[in-house]
Amino acid sequence: MAEPATNDIGIEIRNLYKIFGSNPAAVAPLVRQGISKTELRDKHGHVLGLRDINISMPAGGIQVIMGLSGSGKSTLIRHINRLIDPTMGEILVGGEDVVKMDRLSLRQFRRHKTAMVFQKFALLPHRSVLENTVYGLEVQGVPRAKQLESARHWIDRVGLSGFENSYPNQLSGGMQQRVGLARALTNDAPIMLMDEAYSALDPLIRTDMQTVLLDLQKEIRKTIVFITHDLDEALRLGDRIAILRDGEVVQQGTSQDIVLRPADDYIANFVKEVNRGRVVQVDAVMQPVAPGHQPVGEPVRTGSTVDVAMARLAKEPDQVLTVVCEEGRPLGTLTLAAVARAMVSDEH
Amino acid sequence: MDWFWKFPHMNDDSLRNLKKTIDDGFREFTRAWGGGIEAFFDPLRRLLIFVERLLLNTPWPLVLVVIAAIAWFASRRLSIVIGTVITLLLIGYFDMWEDTMRTVSMILVCTAVAIAVGLPVGIMMARSNKLQSIINPILDVMQTMPSFVYLIPVVMLLGIGRVPGVLAVVIYAIPPMIRLTNLGIRLVDRDVLEAADAFGSSSWQKLRNVQIPLALPTIMAGINQTIMMALAMVVIASMIGVQGLGQPVLRAINNQYFTLGLFNGLAIVGIAIIFDRISQAYGRRLQKHLEAVHG
Ligand SMILES: Nc1ncnc2c1ncn2[C@@H]1O[C@H](COP(=O)(O)OP(=O)(O)OP(=O)(O)O)[C@@H](O)[C@H]1O
Ligand SMILES: [Mg+2]
Numbered sequence: 030m031a032e033p034a035t036n037d038i039g040i041e042i043r044n045l046y047k048i049f050g051s052n053p054a055a056v057a058p059l060v061r062q063g064i065s066k067t068e069l070r071d072k073h074g075h076v077l078g079l080r081d082i083n084i085s086m087p088a089g090g091i092q093v094i095m096g097l098s099g100s101g102k103s104t105l106i107r108h109i110n111r112l113i114d115p116t117m118g119e120i121l122v123g124g125e126d127v128v129k130m131d132r133l134s135l136r137q138f139r140r141h142k143t144a145m146v147f148q149k150f151a152l153l154p155h156r157s158v159l160e161n162t163v164y165g166l167e168v169q170g171v172p173r174a175k176q177l178e179s180a181r182h183w184i185d186r187v188g189l190s191g192f193e194n195s196y197p198n199q200l201s202g203g204m205q206q207r208v209g210l211a212r213a214l215t216n217d218a219p220i221m222l223m224d225e226a227y228s229a230l231d232p233l234i235r236t237d238m239q240t241v242l243l244d245l246q247k248e249i250r251k252t253i254v255f256i257t258h259d260l261d262e263a264l265r266l267g268d269r270i271a272i273l274r275d276g277e278v279v280q281q282g283t284s285q286d287i288v289l290r291p292a293d294d295y296i297a298n299f300v301k302e303v304n305r306g307r308v309v310q311v312d313a314v315m316q317p318v319a320p321g322h323q324p325v326g327e328p329v330r331t332g333s334t335v336d337v338a339m340a341r342l343a344k345e346p347d348q349v350l351t352v353v354c355e356e357g358r359p360l361g362t363l364t365l366a367a368v369a370r371a372m373v374s375d376e377h
Numbered sequence: 378m379d380w381f382w383k384f385p386h387m388n389d390d391s392l393r394n395l396k397k398t399i400d401d402g403f404r405e406f407t408r409a410w411g412g413g414i415e416a417f418f419d420p421l422r423r424l425l426i427f428v429e430r431l432l433l434n435t436p437w438p439l440v441l442v443v444i445a446a447i448a449w450f451a452s453r454r455l456s457i458v459i460g461t462v463i464t465l466l467l468i469g470y471f472d473m474w475e476d477t478m479r480t481v482s483m484i485l486v487c488t489a490v491a492i493a494v495g496l497p498v499g500i501m502m503a504r505s506n507k508l509q510s511i512i513n514p515i516l517d518v519m520q521t522m523p524s525f526v527y528l529i530p531v532v533m534l535l536g537i538g539r540v541p542g543v544l545a546v547v548i549y550a551i552p553p554m555i556r557l558t559n560l561g562i563r564l565v566d567r568d569v570l571e572a573a574d575a576f577g578s579s580s581w582q583k584l585r586n587v588q589i590p591l592a593l594p595t596i597m598a599g600i601n602q603t604i605m606m607a608l609a610m611v612v613i614a615s616m617i618g619v620q621g622l623g624q625p626v627l628r629a630i631n632n633q634y635f636t637l638g639l640f641n642g643l644a645i646v647g648i649a650i651i652f653d654r655i656s657q658a659y660g661r662r663l664q665k666h667l668e669a670v671h672g
Pocket of ligand 1: 050
């Protein structure tokens with residue numbers, strides 16, 4: 030299989046608005062002026078889906094969109110392959126505006142540029158695992174032999190070898206979603222859209238599937254948009270995270286940004302429950318190297334989580350750890366007190 | 378107060394004139410178009426004759442074996458095959474083989490026509506709410522209008538014989554085919570349809586890969602009902618010259634031959650049960666993969 034080692038199709042969402050209702054254009058000015066979601070619904074009979082969304086998703090990274098139920102996550106992700114038409118705004122995928130595509134080019138775009146994984150799997154119940162997996166290529170009109178070769182490859186990669194001829198209903202939820210994943214991967218598109226792909230799975234299987242995705246992503250380097258309402262999942266998977274509330278982006282940034290500098294109480298509330306030790310990196314809590322500091326013991330690398338530093342310090346509480354860059358130059362120092370402080374949120 | 382006790386109706390002359398005008402108009406239409414319409418239905422007539430000859434000219438043991446084989450491949454149940462064979466043997470033993478073959482050929486052709494027309498109509502209906510609101514009342518009329526009433530124009534147009542018989546039967550039997558196709562397609566899981574869209578399926582690909590396969594069990598139920606209703610029309614169709622089990626029944630009514638009526642009636646019931654069991658078992662087999670193993 031020839032994998033695209035890198036991929037240069039990023040996604041740029043600009044000033045995107047979506048209003049549900051009979052006459053969105055009529056209430057659009059009100060929405061631009063900032064009318065609240067409740068007022069729009071009660072006084073004007075329209076539902077605010079999305080308001081002024083601006084997100085730039087770099088090629089080859091995992092962009093997580095997070096938010097509570099009804100915050101507009103599904104609405105947003107469905108704009109990227111235009112399963113939903115926007116009221117206003119631009120969606121540039123690899124520089125091309127999806128909103129401006131006609132029916133045929135949109136269909137080509139969906140066939141070749143995107144693949145999607147669904148919360149409820151959405152497999153074809155009358156088709157076997159193998160026949161489900163080839164679906165994208167079948168629609169594209171790829172020769173049958175190639176369909177099968179590619180499908181078998183990905184079925185194997187997601188760990189479903191031996192189940193090619195099973196029907197979806199004979200599989201557990203986790204296995205069904207592996208089929209969903211294999212189907213999307215077989216499509217060999219640069220963009221993968223995952224709408225709460227793991228939300229229906231048990232916690233253990235979920236962690237398992239996250240690992241599968243992270244391992245695969247190291248080689249496939251797709252531009253992945255991953256939706257979740259679970260912060261732990263978001264922090265584990267997301268290179269970048271955007272948080273939605275009532276159809277608006279309330280904060281976006283790296284997991285560090287979100288955990289260390291929550292933009293408001295809403296996010297702080299989410300972040301409170303997170304296991305910070307596994308998210309916060311030593312870089313965020315180290316002190317500058319004091320002049321004349323003599324490194325002792327084994328240093329920790331930049332980018333390590335404070336968990337790693339804590340494990341080291343727990344053995345020798347009085348030690349001052351040195352943080353070093355990739356080349357081994359010292360960047361900063363860590364004391365037990367500083368690390369311990371980083372592991373609890375401000376609330377406690 | 379006369380109008381209060383007696384409904385004030387249109388005066389007799391106008392009413393008579395109205396009916397006469399419509400009748401004359403239709404007769405005119407028949408004269409002008411009858412030939413063309415007959416020519417249009419000629420392929421249907423030839424198909425009917427072909428199927429009937431095929432069933433009648435094939436030696437009966439062969440027909441029996443073929444029907445038993447069909448029963449087996451459709452249902453994979455030995456009990457159904459045995460039941461089918463015994464029923465057919467009894468029918469033959471009581472000297473109703475030929476009439477039964479005529480009726481079976483008629484039902485086969487009527488069902489084929491009902492599927493050929495009903496499936497596309499049902500599909501179009503599922504795609505447009507407007508079309509649904511137009512077709513639904515038409516189907517209601519087709520199902521409630523006494524069949525004798527639409528036999529009249531059909532006979533005026535096409536005379537007496539097989540083709541008008543098929544038309545009458547199809548008009549009566551096609552509504553469930555259309556309704557259940559429509560229903561089945563409308564009930565297809567929206568998530569699966571969305572997935573098909575997300576992978577860039579054209580509407581034909583969606584229809585072929587998703588909608589029809591997922592609606593198939595419902596469509597099969599429609600076909601089953603259509604067959605049953607077609608069989609129910611056999612006796613009425615025999616009044617306009619359709620040969621088969623209906624004619625002896627008709628004769629029995631006119632002459633009060635109780636046993637003749639009973640035997641032929643039972644033969645109709647027998648093949649109805651055969652058709653029903655086979656098509657239902659086939660429908661169930663289509664759904665095998667849906668049997669949940671995991672909740
Ligand atoms: N077709 C529609 N018509 C009207 N309102 C809609 C429609 N689709 C979504 N909405 C509304 O838009 C808002 C966002 O819905 P959306 O499905 O995107 O939320 P979500 O974040 O995906 O939630 P969940 O976690 O429950 O999936 C909700 O208030 C919803 O009621
Ligand atoms: Mg959703």
